[in-house]
Amino acid sequence: MAERSFEREVQDLRLGEGEVFRGEGILAITKALLQSGVSYVAGYPGSPISHLMDVLADAKDVMDDLGVHFETSASEAAAAATLSASVMYPLRGAVTWKSTAGTNVAADALSNLSSGGVTGGALIIIGEDYGEGSSIMQERSHAFAMKSQMWLLDPRPNLPMLVQAVEQGFELSEATNTPVMLQVRIRTCHVHGHFVAKDNKRPVFTLRQAMENPSRDVNRIVLPPASFLHEKEKLERRWPAAVGFIKNRRLNEFFGPNEGDVGIILLGGLYNTVMRALQQLGLADVYGQSKIPLYVLNVAYPIIEDEMADFCAGKSAVLMIEEGAPDFLEQALNTLLRRRDLNTKVDGKNVLPMGGEYTAPVVVKGVRDFLLTHARPLLGNQPPIPDPSAILAHEKVKTLAEVVPPRPPGFCTGCPERPIFAALKLTEKELGSHHISADIGCHLFSILPPFNIGGTTMGYGLGSASASAFNVPADKRAISIMGDGGFWHNGIASSVGNAVFNKQDTVIVVVDNFYSAATGGQDIPSSRADNPRRKTKNSIVEAVKGVGATWVKQIDRTYDVGRLRDTFREALTTKEPGPKIIVASSECMLNKQRRVKPQFNKKVAAGERAVKERFGVDEDICTGDHACIRLSGCPSLSLKHTDDPLKDDPVAAIDNSCVGCGNCGEVSEAAVLCPSFYRADVIFNPTRWDRFLAKMRGAVIGWMQRRREARRIVFS
Numbered sequence: 001m002a003e004r005s006f007e008r009e010v011q012d013l014r015l016g017e018g019e020v021f022r023g024e025g026i027l028a029i030t031k032a033l034l035q036s037g038v039s040y041v042a043g044y045p046g047s048p049i050s051h052l053m054d055v056l057a058d059a060k061d062v063m064d065d066l067g068v069h070f071e072t073s074a075s076e077a078a079a080a081a082t083l084s085a086s087v088m089y090p091l092r093g094a095v096t097w098k099s100t101a102g103t104n105v106a107a108d109a110l111s112n113l114s115s116g117g118v119t120g121g122a123l124i125i126i127g128e129d130y131g132e133g134s135s136i137m138q139e140r141s142h143a144f145a146m147k148s149q150m151w152l153l154d155p156r157p158n159l160p161m162l163v164q165a166v167e168q169g170f171e172l173s174e175a176t177n178t179p180v181m182l183q184v185r186i187r188t189c190h191v192h193g194h195f196v197a198k199d200n201k202r203p204v205f206t207l208r209q210a211m212e213n214p215s216r217d218v219n220r221i222v223l224p225p226a227s228f229l230h231e232k233e234k235l236e237r238r239w240p241a242a243v244g245f246i247k248n249r250r251l252n253e254f255f256g257p258n259e260g261d262v263g264i265i266l267l268g269g270l271y272n273t274v275m276r277a278l279q280q281l282g283l284a285d286v287y288g289q290s291k292i293p294l295y296v297l298n299v300a301y302p303i304i305e306d307e308m309a310d311f312c313a314g315k316s317a318v319l320m321i322e323e324g325a326p327d328f329l330e331q332a333l334n335t336l337l338r339r340r341d342l343n344t345k346v347d348g349k350n351v352l353p354m355g356g357e358y359t360a361p362v363v364v365k366g367v368r369d370f371l372l373t374h375a376r377p378l379l380g381n382q383p384p385i386p387d388p389s390a391i392l393a394h395e396k397v398k399t400l401a402e403v404v405p406p407r408p409p410g411f412c413t414g415c416p417e418r419p420i421f422a423a424l425k426l427t428e429k430e431l432g433s434h435h436i437s438a439d440i441g442c443h444l445f446s447i448l449p450p451f452n453i454g455g456t457t458m459g460y461g462l463g464s465a466s467a468s469a470f471n472v473p474a475d476k477r478a479i480s481i482m483g484d485g486g487f488w489h490n491g492i493a494s495s496v497g498n499a500v501f502n503k504q505d506t507v508i509v510v511v512d513n514f515y516s517a518a519t520g521g522q523d524i525p526s527s528r529a530d531n532p533r534r535k536t537k538n539s540i541v542e543a544v545k546g547v548g549a550t551w552v553k554q555i556d557r558t559y560d561v562g563r564l565r566d567t568f569r570e571a572l573t574t575k576e577p578g579p580k581i582i583v584a585s586s587e588c589m590l591n592k593q594r595r596v597k598p599q600f601n602k603k604v605a606a607g608e609r610a611v612k613e614r615f616g617v618d619e620d621i622c623t624g625d626h627a628c629i630r631l632s633g634c635p636s637l638s639l640k641h642t643d644d645p646l647k648d649d650p651v652a653a654i655d656n657s658c659v660g661c662g663n664c665g666e667v668s669e670a671a672v673l674c675p676s677f678y679r680a681d682v683i684f685n686p687t688r689w690d691r692f693l694a695k696m697r698g699a700v701i702g703w704m705q706r707r708r709e710a711r712r713i714v715f716s
Contacts, residue, residue: 006051010059015197021159022194025184026051028159029125030059032166037201039091039120040069042082044489045519046098048186049127053096054520060533066202072522072534075460075489076102080109083179086120087113087220089210092170092203098519099126099183100139101440101460105490107144110179114148115230116220117177117238120205121170124150124181127189128269130323130357138355140324145181145301149234151242152301153182156253156271159193165298168249176241178234183300185269242302251299252307256290262375263311264367265333266321268298270358274321277363280385281371283378291378303329305336312337312344317374319367320348325355345374408448413636414593414661416558416586417443417511421451422631422663423564424479424509431572434479435470439463439491441483441518442588443511450633454481461490464499464508464579471504477572477580479507484540485516488525492543499579500548507571512540512585521591528587540583551580558586559663589659603684610684613660617652621676624649628677632664652676 006027013031015021021031029052033041041063045053056063056070063070073079079095086093097106103126113122126141145152151172155165165182173180219226246252253268266274274294278284283291295311297303300322312318312333320330330348337344351373352358352366368385371378391397411418420443428434438444438454439462447454458466463482470478482491487510499506514529516522523531525538541554551574553567564584571580603610619642629637629652640653654664664677683690 006055006058010055010062013059013062014200016199017197019197020194021197023159023192025157025159025162025189025191025193026055028162028193028195029166029184030055031197032163033094033123034062034066034068034200035163035198036121036167036170037092037203038068038094038170039203039205039207040082040085040093041095042071042073042079042093043096043125044073044076044079044098044102045516045522046102047127047519048129048189049096049098049125049184050520050522051189052125052127053522057522062200066200067206068203069207076106077109080106080113080124083109083113083118083122083124085207085210086118086122087116088215088217089120090174090205091120091207091210092123093120094123094125096125097127099128099141100144102126103141103144105460110144110150111148112222113179114150114234115222115227117230117233118173118179119177119217119220121173122179123166123169123173124179126181126183127186128183129186130355138324140326140328141181141183142300142324142328146328149178149238150301151176151178151180151299153180153251153298154267154269154300155182155184155188155298156268156296157185157188157191158272159191160195161268161298162188163195168251171249172242172245172251175245176238178238178242183269187272188269191272239302243304246299246302246304247307252304253296253298254311255288255294255296256292258293259314260293261316262371262378263293263295263315263318264321265295265297265308265311265318265329267300267323267329268296270321270323270363271296273358273360273363274367276360277367280360280364281368282380282382297329300329303332303336308333308336309340309342312342315344317345317347317370319351319370320346321352321358321363321366322348323358325349327354347373410445410448410633410635411442412590413634413657414589414659414663415442416513416589416661417446418632418634419558419561419663420509420511420564420584421446421453423561424453424568425451425631426561426565427568427572431569432476434476434572435467437463437467437478437480439480439482439486441486441511442513443481443483446481450630459490461486461488461492461495464491464495464504464506467506468498468502468504471502471506477505477507479509479572481509481511483518484510484512484514484526485518485524487540487543492547496544496549496579496581497547503577504579505577507568507580507582510540510544510581510583512583513588513591514585515588515591517588517591521588521594544581544583549581550578551576552583553581554583554585556585558584559661561663589661593659607685609687609690612682612684613662614654614680614682615658615660615662615664616654616678616680618676618678619651619653620644622651623647623676624651626652628652628664634664637664 009023009027012021041056043053076097083093083095085091128141153165153169155161169180169182275284275288278290320333322329327349334346347370351369436454438447438457440460456466464480467478467480514527516524523534523536526540527536541552544552567582600610624647636655636658638653638655639650641650
């Protein structure tokens with residue numbers, strides 16, 4: 001169950017010639033694929049393009065009508081390999097994934113694809129995500145385009161440009177026999193707008209035709225001697241063809257006055273941000289009319305040297321605005337100017353940050369510093385613009401930081417992974433601390449407080465592999481954590497198979513929450529839901545036994561903290577050789593709530609009896625120890641002041657965000673803490689029997705409360 005359904009929006013994908021399409025960037029890209037006559041689409045979900053996979057899944061009927069094949073790939077490498085269909089046949093294909101993490105995984109297939117080249121159009125839609133909100137390392141996809149000689153599009157973030165980029169990306173790929181990468185940032189994916197639609201196209205050449213008429217060109221297969229000729233073909237034929245196509249189609253754009261003493265060169269994806277900065281500096285209006293010449297690189301690679309040199313000629317200085325490090329374009333521009341004997345000064349990373357996200361305040365400061373040096377009159381008599389980072393140095397902000405704790409990302413309320421790490425903490429309290437290798441996924445949050453578990457993370461499904469070096473005799477065993485998504489993506493071979501083959505004496509914990517939860521809740525092979533289009537309910541336990549694991553335990557309810565703790569203890573102390581594998585299973589609470597809440601609300605609206613479980617803390621019993629919070633960390637657990645004069649500390653309390661998972665009480669029981677937790681059933685549309693029982697319970701409890709109050713000693 002994906003985190004968002006696009007069932008209503010995908011109906012707009014049927015719009016035809018002349019009709020106006022309204023929506024967000026992800027939907028526009030999908031519509032552009034269908035308008036371009038794509039034959040097949042594949043990919044692996046991950047921010048910021050997860051919704052593209054969700055849209056494609058919801059648009060299955062639309063795609064079936066057009067004869068377009070779609071599938072969710074097992075990994076980014078599998079998706080990239082799918083593009084091999086375009087190597088020998090004139091088939092247009094597209095794949096998508098999160099970059100650069102996904103591009104790292106797909107690099108082997110991409111290298112082979114770009115070496116031999118393609119016959120049909122091959123488009124790789126990659127989601128790039130910079131800034132503090134990004135969940136991966138800060139790297140640029142630009143390096144992969146340069147390394148493998150693939151062309152990289154970075155269009156201005158508006159819907160007509162996105163549609164044009166998809167359509168012309170296919171044409172560029174076919175004209176140069178080269179795969180094309182289309183980079184979209186998180187704001188591009190979710191920008192809203194409209195464009196005039198075209199009719200969807202059935203593929204001119206279908207997959208069925210390709211299968212029934214097999215073809216092969218040995219010169220496109222990456223084997224000597226052809227592989228040595230591929231590099232020559234890239235440089236002598238494909239590159240000039242790409243430059244000619246980009247120039248003739250005018251994919252890059254020029255804005256602002258034709259002449260000027262200074263100018264700005266920017267990546268297309270940064271256009272909106274740069275225009276906002278120029279507006280704040282009084283150098284552009286709300287309609288996008290700039291007072292400074294702009295050269296917008298909707299194609300980030302290859303650069304068009306003639307266009308760039310002509311733009312710089314006659315200018316004293318230009319500012320290169322490219323997000324991320326290294327400064328590939330700035331270096332290329334300096335080299336170009338020296339070769340052309342142009343003396344234009346180049347500013348870039350000297351006035352803008354070397355890395356990180358280029359937000360409007362960051363760009364405002366960089367452009368202003370550039371103009372102060374090279375074109376001071378353009379700024380007029382503007383007052384100084386405050387440094388956006390200066391607010392962090394303010395005394396009030398510093399004081400606030402001392403009393404308000406930081407809020408790093410963490411597990412959701414009721415997350416079934418939370419009790420796994422509570423049990424692991426209890427085990428370590430008994431057996432001592434262990435080296436723990438983490439993995440990509442929600443379970444990575446265990447590295448942060450309150451659990452503070454995990455020392456490294458090397459890649460999706462590589463949790464156990466990253467503990468391989470610790471397969472040596474010792475008094476303790478290394479522990480590794482891996483999610484079910486990572487297990488099917490890469491872990492079954494690279495982690496579990498590797499551990500079995502090398503007889504590793506380690507403990508592997510597979511966190512099975514039934515979905516690829518970290519990427520938005522998509523189904524995976526071990527999902528337990530009925531999926532009419534996919535084969536689900538494939539057992540992780542049977543899979544690990546299939547690669548030779550013998551010590552395998554499955555716990556089907558992770559909220560049983562005591563049982564988890566005992567299983568961890570057994571795995572860490574047993575004399576049995578080989579890897580010890582624990583599959584800890586419970587449904588992702590976020591996905592569960594998305595599933596059950598509509599069902600619950602429907603029952604209540606229909607007047608049917610419905611019960612909601614809630615947990616609470618008896619403040620008369622709670623001692624204020626707060627170990628439940630330290631071992632759980634659930635966002636619904638907080639503190640509450642009490643009027644009891646015998647209690648110095650505030651007591652624990654559970655707020656209205658509680659989903660009734662019971663983890664807090666289970667942790668307390670496993671840790672032998674206190675019996676202060678209770679469960680209450682909130683009944684909607686109660687029956688006569690429910691009302692009678694409530695009346696009887698109220699009478700009994702009221703009598704006991706009055707008797708207790710009468711015996712209370714009161715000091716006047």
